[in-house]
Amino acid sequence: MLSIRPSSYIYSSRRYLSTPSTHTISPNHSIYLSRSTNPYFNLTFEDWLFRHSPTEKPLLLIYRDEPCVVIGRNQNPWKEINFLALRRAGNPFIRRRSGGGTVYHDLGNTNFSIHLPRTSFDRHATAQIVLRAVRSLGIDAHINERNDICIGKDKMSTIFLPLMACCFYVSGSAYKIVNNRAYHHGTMLISTRLDALGDLLRSNKESMITKGVASVRSPVCNLQQFSPTISHEAFSDAVVRAFQEEYNIDQEPYIAQEDEGATSIEYIREGMAELPSWDWAYGQTPEFTYGIKKSFGWGDMTVEIKSKHGIILSCSFSHDGAGSSSVDREILELSKALEGKRYGFVDNAAIDARAARGRDGDIWEWLKTAMES
């Protein structure tokens, strides 16, 4: 892996200080409400606050995003996401900088982000703040052992009905810990399109064996199913109040916009450019193998594709076809052509030799579809 960020990015805070700009946004407020719904901006703004706000002060950021799938820092997007459904929906996916599993964002889903000094960071305490906010809206929620907020029957039911969901998640959490700062951020499902969420996050690639971090699939529901009047604004206000009470803060929220005051900051510009880059979104994928099988007219074929950091390391074919010398030549050429290419991004032009495409292109078409789904 090459260094993820050019060193200028790491040290961009210094440049920011020396860049003359009249209305750049300050990282010194305690509470930020973002009016942007651009996930690239919001996730980058969050990262900038994380690295530039005063280390000792608690900070709260609230935002929501246009529809997108957000995977954890160390996840495999091909394992987590149904790319056919993603393309059909026209949504992007984004690799965030915190750990944990894959979530779906849309405007019916509000994100909270609580930043604290590393020394006083406590996942349970921050979850309690959000829990108090939800309860203040009249919803009887609780926190489970993974510090996620759930609604539904208590744990007793798991003893008698172990195969049934004991509760529904309305929120999923992830954390980032760097230097002397840590944050807990999470989603709150208010009126999300749960059908879209289900389609996009069902990849069905059981024979893809991946390193890194797997998502824990959980049944989810929206807060509006319990209280139809709950809105983004009501939940945001409730979290702000719970945060102010917890840390004795009387500052009012600062309204952040995706305007020049923010985007003139080099760290933010570069972070927004990095998130959609291949190097970050795909190139940070942990090692995986994908074994698939198909019956062709002339016999059955299996292939195991090995990939690391988004690059195809090898393709091993095996088949039971008779009179196989031409097939063997084709698959040898095809596997040679694929080695070193970006997984899921190999176009037909790269497999230029007709022979390499194999049996009128059948084998190649099959592999290409498998890698792009």
Add this chain to the structure above:
Amino acid sequence: MFSVLRQTSRSRLSLPRRAAVPAGIQSIPIFRTLITKRFTADHETVSYDDKTGLGTITITEYAQSSLGDVVFVELPALETKVEQGDQIGAVESVKAASDIYAPVSGIVKEVNEKLNDQPGLLNKSPEEDGWLCKIQLSNPAEVEDLMTAKAYRDIQDS
């Protein structure tokens, strides 16, 4: 190679923290090498061996304790040229990601492949068996500018 460090760390479990952190410079007479161990504000250590020119990078005991159970470690590729401060990898504990930064400039010569299958080594032995990578230092003077064990302990106590 790290026998002295290992003993020191073991004793740390039973001694009060103030007395337990190893000294900044340790001499291992058998090998006639000088190993300089330094700490960073990102809660990493580098142990520089002046004989081989290699610096072994680890996270600190404090880092592992605040991260919790490590489930995945992303290591840099061999022969990667890194500048001090570059992000060279990532550590994930349950749902929490942390970044690994290069505490010194140089070229990555070894990575601890054991961590691919045993990320928990980072919890069991963060400053020894759970080492992350070894960097051939391009500017050994950078080591001297990092924190000594005492300086690192002082910022934690403050």
